[in-house]
Amino acid sequence: MARLIIVSNRLPVSLHIKDDGSFLLTQNVGGLATAIGPYHKSHSDCLWVGWSGIEKEGLDEGQLAAITKEFKSRRCVPIHLTRDEVDGYYGGFSNDTLWPLFHDFSHEAKFSPETWKMYQRVNEIFCDVISKSVRPGDMVWIQDYHLMLLPALLRSRFPDLRIGWFLHIPFPSTEIFRSLPQGADLLRGLLGADLLGFHTVDFCNNFLASVKLLLGLDTDDDGRVALADGRHVTVDAFPIGIDYNLYKRTSHSRLAQGMRHGIEAASGKRTRRIISSLSAESRAAVEAEQKEGSWWSHRSDEELSELSLLRPVVSSNPKPNKIVVSVDRLDYTKGLPERIKSFGRMLEKYPEWVGHVTYYLLATPSRENVESYRLLKKQVDQLVGEVNGKYSLLSWTPIHYITRSLPIKPVCGIYTAGDVALVTPLRDGMNLVAKEYLSCHDGRDGSLVLSDMCGAARELTDAFIVNPYDIEAVCDALHSALEIDSAEAIHRNRRMQARLEYSTASLWCGQFISALRQASTDGLSSGRLCTAKRDELVEQWGNAKHKLVLCDYDGTLTPIVRTPDRAHPTKRLLDLLKRLGSMPGVDFAIVSGRNRKTMQDWFGDLPVRLVAEHGAWSSPNPSSSVQHEGNSGIQRHDGSQDRSWYQAPGLPDPDVWHPVIEEIMDESVARVPRSFVERKSNTMAWHYRMSDQHLAFKECDRLLHRLHEVCSQYGLMTMENSKVIEVCPVSIGKGMAVSPLVNSGDYDFVLALGDDITDETMFAVVPERLPDHRQDSGSSETNLQDGDAEAGVNEADALVGNGPDGRDSRSHPAANQENGPSSSSRNEVDNDNGTGWTVKVGVGMTKARYRVGDYGDTVRLLGYLAAESKARMQ
Numbered sequence: 099m100a101r102l103i104i105v106s107n108r109l110p111v112s113l114h115i116k117d118d119g120s121f122l123l124t125q126n127v128g129g130l131a132t133a134i135g136p137y138h139k140s141h142s143d144c145l146w147v148g149w150s151g152i153e154k155e156g157l158d159e160g161q162l163a164a165i166t167k168e169f170k171s172r173r174c175v176p177i178h179l180t181r182d183e184v185d186g187y188y189g190g191f192s193n194d195t196l197w198p199l200f201h202d203f204s205h206e207a208k209f210s211p212e213t214w215k216m217y218q219r220v221n222e223i224f225c226d227v228i229s230k231s232v233r234p235g236d237m238v239w240i241q242d243y244h245l246m247l248l249p250a251l252l253r254s255r256f257p258d259l260r261i262g263w264f265l266h267i268p269f270p271s272t273e274i275f276r277s278l279p280q281g282a283d284l285l286r287g288l289l290g291a292d293l294l295g296f297h298t299v300d301f302c303n304n305f306l307a308s309v310k311l312l313l314g315l316d317t318d319d320d321g322r323v324a325l326a327d328g329r330h331v332t333v334d335a336f337p338i339g340i341d342y343n344l345y346k347r348t349s350h351s352r353l354a355q356g357m358r359h360g361i362e363a364a365s366g367k368r369t370r371r372i373i374s375s376l377s378a379e380s381r382a383a384v385e386a387e388q389k390e391g392s393w394w395s396h397r398s399d400e401e402l403s404e405l406s407l408l409r410p411v412v413s414s415n416p417k418p419n420k421i422v423v424s425v426d427r428l429d430y431t432k433g434l435p436e437r438i439k440s441f442g443r444m445l446e447k448y449p450e451w452v453g454h455v456t457y458y459l460l461a462t463p464s465r466e467n468v469e470s471y472r473l474l475k476k477q478v479d480q481l482v483g484e485v486n487g488k489y490s491l492l493s494w495t496p497i498h499y500i501t502r503s504l505p506i507k508p509v510c511g512i513y514t515a516g517d518v519a520l521v522t523p524l525r526d527g528m529n530l531v532a533k534e535y536l537s538c539h540d541g542r543d544g545s546l547v548l549s550d551m552c553g554a555a556r557e558l559t560d561a562f563i564v565n566p567y568d569i570e571a572v573c574d575a576l577h578s579a580l581e582i583d584s585a586e587a588i589h590r591n592r593r594m595q596a597r598l599e600y601s602t603a604s605l606w607c608g609q610f611i612s613a614l615r616q617a618s619t620d621g622l623s624s625g626r627l628c629t630a631k632r633d634e635l636v637e638q639w640g641n642a643k644h645k646l647v648l649c650d651y652d653g654t655l656t657p658i659v660r661t662p663d664r665a666h667p668t669k670r671l672l673d674l675l676k677r678l679g680s681m682p683g684v685d686f687a688i689v690s691g692r693n694r695k696t697m698q699d700w701f702g703d704l705p706v707r708l709v710a711e712h713g714a715w716s717s718p719n720p721s722s723s724v725q726h727e728g729n730s731g732i733q734r735h736d737g738s739q740d741r742s743w744y745q746a747p748g749l750p751d752p753d754v755w756h757p758v759i760e761e762i763m764d765e766s767v768a769r770v771p772r773s774f775v776e777r778k779s780n781t782m783a784w785h786y787r788m789s790d791q792h793l794a795f796k797e798c799d800r801l802l803h804r805l806h807e808v809c810s811q812y813g814l815m816t817m818e819n820s821k822v823i824e825v826c827p828v829s830i831g832k833g834m835a836v837s838p839l840v841n842s843g844d845y846d847f848v849l850a851l852g853d854d855i856t857d858e859t860m861f862a863v864v865p866e867r868l869p870d871h872r873q874d875s876g877s878s879e880t881n882l883q884d885g886d887a888e889a890g891v892n893e894a895d896a897l898v899g900n901g902p903d904g905r906d907s908r909s910h911p912a913a914n915q916e917n918g919p920s921s922s923s924r925n926e927v928d929n930d931n932g933t934g935w936t937v938k939v940g941v942g943m944t945k946a947r948y949r950v951g952d953y954g955d956t957v958r959l960l961g962y963l964a965a966e967s968k969a970r971m972q
């Protein structure tokens with residue numbers, strides 16, 4: 099397994115030098131540490147390289163070495179920088195130039211040749227330090243805009259190193275990016291990587307448009323940029339998630355709940371006792387005033403003082419007391435002034451909320467040494483003061499303004515208390531706050547008003563989406579969010595939560611690393627299921643009513659391992675399959691070459707259809723009323739009450755051919771140490787995965803020759819697969835087995851997943867278009883033979899080379915007489931480097947075929963589908 103080196107500006111731990119000179123390491127919090135930290139911790143060979151956070155000045159070589167050693171105890175490699183270097187590279191070019199420009203704040207951007215020089219120098223320093231740690235086969239994953247030159251610097255030293263880079267902030271439009279004098283240099287720097295990741299497809303497109311405009315380089319359909327040196331760089335979207343369960347759990351912590359109660363009490367949401375002490379006159383006065391809609395006017399001083407004191411807790415007001423929350427760094431990209439104005443406008447436009455809605459605004463100090471941030475702080479202070487000054491009552495303040503940094507528990511307390519979260523950045527790469535708020539409201543109401551200008555808006559489509567610059571629109575959305583019916587809010591939230599719960603930070607990390615692992619000098623494979631296409635597939639799945647999934651097992655749902663019995667499914671996989679199989683409108687079939695007993699033992703209890711021994715046996719889903727086996731198969735019970743197995747008709751008698759084939763295969767076992775024969779009821783396989791491959795390949799040729807001499811007389815054929823040669827009846831095949839299902843007319847969406855040549859026959863029977871005859875099909879019963887003719891034609895297609903690469907996909911006896919398999923074709927069919935395939939088709943769409951990396955990608959895809967179905971069921 100390739101070792102991963104993570105590189106970021108900051109390390110996941112900070113080092114503090116205590117008064118006595120000793121060191122203290124503390125864990126940093128934040129999106130990056132949460133997302134990649136667990137991978138770093140759980141992989142003992144994974145390193146993390148980043149700036150130490152300590153100025154180099156005043157420290158001698160011995161102290162620097164001691165600091166390095168301290169970080170090493172946490173598998174971190176610190177980069178030591180001088181104050182000038184940090185000021186120029188970090189405060190200067192990164193935060194004064196790239197940050198504003200990438201967030202569409204060109205007017206805030208400073209262009210300075212000095213800070214650019216420092217940026218170049220520090221990227222080189224990073225390269226020097228990393229170069230000392232790199233070993234052959236390593237992968238390097240660079241984070242963010244601070245290190246855009248690093249990929250090409252590393253590439254010049256390590257031509258074969260796998261390099262990935264991910265941008266955590268937006269990538270701007272070409273019009274903005276081209277104003278950056280060093281734009282072309284930065285793009286060239288990035289193109290040193292194999293894989294470039296962004297939060298959204300829009301940011302990918304912005305990047306590619308700049309590459310085209312500034313460097314004249316084109317992109318292919320798979321999002322790959324072809325370089326003059328023959329390399330391909332893959333560009334794709336990897337939207338980051340959060341640790342959903344952590345936030346959900348923390349929202350129930352005593353501290354968070356205590357804060358929630360405190361906030362609710364302070365905002366008048368909880369305290370009702372005082373109401374009973376209200377005089378009847380006061381109550382009447384309050385009600386009259388609410389009806390009039392104008393307040394303060396025509397009131398006596400006494401009335402005014404009583405009203406202003408009591409207003410927030412008066413129960414007769416039709417508005418219940420509510421709480422609005424927001425959590426941001428005090429950054430000009432977060433849209434705080436616009437948001438405060440919108441809140442003020444809401445109190446003006448909907449005065450019934452005065453006294454009844456309290457806004458808890460947490461604005462954490464950020465980059466306080468930067469002039470524009472200091473000015474922003476003043477502006478926010480002033481606006482909060484204006485709204486509070488204008489609307490405050492004696493016992494109620496509209497905005498509770500907190501300018502401190504809080505740890506996770508109190509932050510969750512704030513989220514949990516909020517009836518509405520106001521998340522309105524003017525520009526943001528993702529925005530984790532929006533996702534954290536929803537996870538703290540798991541199973542509860544609470545509304546999200548969300549800016550359209552952040553990456554999160556692409557996913558959280560059930561939020562109140564607003565243009566953050568439009569004060570009036572935000573004001574109205576806030577009003578609607580406060581007014582929303584609780585059941586409707588829960589319903590909207592559940593849809594978003596189902597997706598967030600699945601698309602976690604660790605899924606994001608795993609997905610990027612998996613893609614990077616597959617990246618090579620050719621870029622990721624052509625025909626790849628990129629994020630945009632995956633989202634489209636998930637959407638089509640969500641829209642379909644009757645879905646069929648045909649899924650191979652070994653190599654598709656589980657990795658290929660040394661011996662067959664070690665490929666036992668994990669509990670997580672079984673849970674996922676159970677969930678999918680039980681979903682209304684989903685028919686899930688595991689279609690495998692495995693023997694019937696293994697299929698029964700491993701999957702017998704699942705609500706799924708099973709196909710064993712490449713179609714020699716099939717067993718319908720015991721929980722489904724729809725059966726497609728008809729009377730064509732021979733029904734056999736094997737001890738399991740709930741599950742029946744049907745044998746494909748017309749199979750040659752195994753008692754006749756087994757001894758013959760076994761004897762031939764046993765010879766190969768004798769000739770090739772550590773190879774073995776797997777005997778199944780209707781097929782037989784010679785496995786050589788654990789053997790010397792050179793010797794095994796030679797034996798393959800000999801064995802195939804021997805097998806072809808006898809196969810046809812028994813109605814058998816050979817199949818060459820991943821380190822296995824299998825003999826099976828010519829009348830079976832995965833395609834033949836699933837054809838009746840595919841052609842039943844019961845489904846408006848079919849998805850087939852597989853990784854090897856035996857799955858090609860299954861892909862082949864998936865039609866180019868799915869006819870929509872669900873309405874007029876009299877019976878859902880389809881006899882196995884009904885689909886045979888078509889299956890036969892399509893299987894023949896697969897046989898003559900309509901496989902993924904146009905290669906022969908099976909070694910049919912007749913075909914083999916002319917084209918005996920060569921050891922090179924054997925190498926080609928070996929899928930151990932992981933290339934699974936996904937084929938989908940639906941009513942009204944044309945069949946599409948995609949490549950995924952390995953079984954992990956397939957399982958993740960199924961997870962997305964399950965989450966989508968869950969979201970749509972809400």
Ligand SMILES: O=P(O)(O)OC[C@H]1O[C@H](O[C@H]2O[C@H](CO)[C@@H](O)[C@H](O)[C@H]2O)[C@H](O)[C@@H](O)[C@@H]1O
Nearest residue numbers: 651652658659660661662665690691692787822
């Ligand atoms: O159709 P599938 O579900 O993909 O099953 C195909 C064969 O899978 C098993 O063998 C393969 O997986 C083993 C475990 O990873 C590995 O050790 C072996 O080298 C692979 O060939 C199974 O043993 C065969 O019967 C299936 O035909």
Ligand SMILES: O=c1ccn([C@@H]2O[C@H](COP(=O)(O)OP(=O)(O)O)[C@@H](O)[C@H]2O)c(=O)[nH]1
Nearest residue numbers: 426427462502503504505506509529530531
């Ligand atoms: O006092 C605070 C303020 C914010 N956050 C966290 O800071 C992160 C902010 O991430 P986001 O993507 O929303 O914005 P960024 O600050 O990265 O631009 C979220 O995880 C917040 O929970 C925090 O822990 N304490």
